[in-house]
Amino acid sequence: MTQASNDSSLKELWYTRCSVPTPLGVASQLGWISDEFKADGITIKTLQDSTDPALLESHYDHHIANSFRYGGNVPAIWARSRGRQTRVIGLNWVDEYQAILVKPGSDIREPKDLKGKRLALPRHEEDSIDHRRASTLRAFEAALQVGRLAESDVTFVEFVGRPREGQRLVRAQPGRHEFGPVLEALSEGTVDVIFIKGSRGAQIAAEHNLQLVYDFGKHPDPLVRASNAAPRTLTVDQGLLDHHPAIAERLLARVHDVGDWARAHPAETVSLIGKETGTADQWVRAAYGDLYQHQQTTLDEISVKGLQAFTDFLHRREFIPNAVNVREWIDARPLEQVLQRRASRNAA
CATH class of the missing domain: 3.40.190.10 (Periplasmic binding protein-like II)
Incomplete structure (x- = not known):
């Protein structure tokens, strides 16, 4: 991807996540998302703080421009099936109860x-x-x-x-x-x-x-x-990728950082997920096991195949109107850039 020439034109960035374990939820609670864009003058907004029904529907149909969604994959697949121009830029697989x-x-x-x-x-x-x-x-x-x-x-x-x-x-x-x-x-x-x-x-x-x-x-x-819960999808609207690719990469980088942070902070990760799900730590552990070992955002092959298998189920069962080709839906470039920069830092 190439650096957008007019990132300064972006005034606000939206994100939403489900009340389930997601690396975006952890990054949000740690303050990493707002901190990342504070110097840019970009206002960070989350649907979880809204009461506007028209805005809230974007959690399902992803109609808000310059927005990210991380969570259960059914709404993301459904929106794509109906023609919404979104791209998958990351996946996370946590097996759950x-x-x-x-x-x-x-x-x-x-x-x-x-x-x-x-x-x-x-x-x-x-x-x-x-x-x-x-x-x-x-x-x-x-x-x-x-x-x-x-x-x-x-x-x-x-x-x-x-x-x-x-x-x-x-x-x-x-x-x-x-x-x-x-x-x-x-x-x-x-x-x-x-x-x-x-x-x-x-x-x-x-x-x-x-x-x-x-x-x-x-x-x-x-x-x-593979189900609504696994793999969970990180999606972004196509317009943001087209016009502000560096912004997409930066948000993805902070979300990607959660993988290493969680492995180094198992108790804190369980506690943060407990806040996301509204349950005590013991039930987080009972439902998700060692989830602190599984907060990576990747595009690994089994996750891609799993997402396609579940997408096919949704189409066969008529939950979605049109078939979705998952590999065509994925844009791997932001994650490739994140991984390349990380490798360069580690080699320095």
């Missing part, structure tokens, strides 16, 4: 026992793209394959899941979670099987003494366990 659960004492103990059972499949009609439903269906599909069952062997029970709170990207907070409707359905006997995930899911499963049938996050094939 993704659990298919039943009531304690149930006779459903492994995937083959799902035959004839009722599986909770909530829908979230207020979401532009129902990433939570996609995650649930992906996990159930894998579990049925492990149990050598067909979808005709089970019954998917559809119901309305918990909506987002108002028109705000609410920061994760202790005690707040999205799993209330499926827990209620399980408790009332409307369904036999539910899916929950992440550090909040791990905490809920423990508090309710729920019985694990299958942890999708531990499937041995990364191309199968």
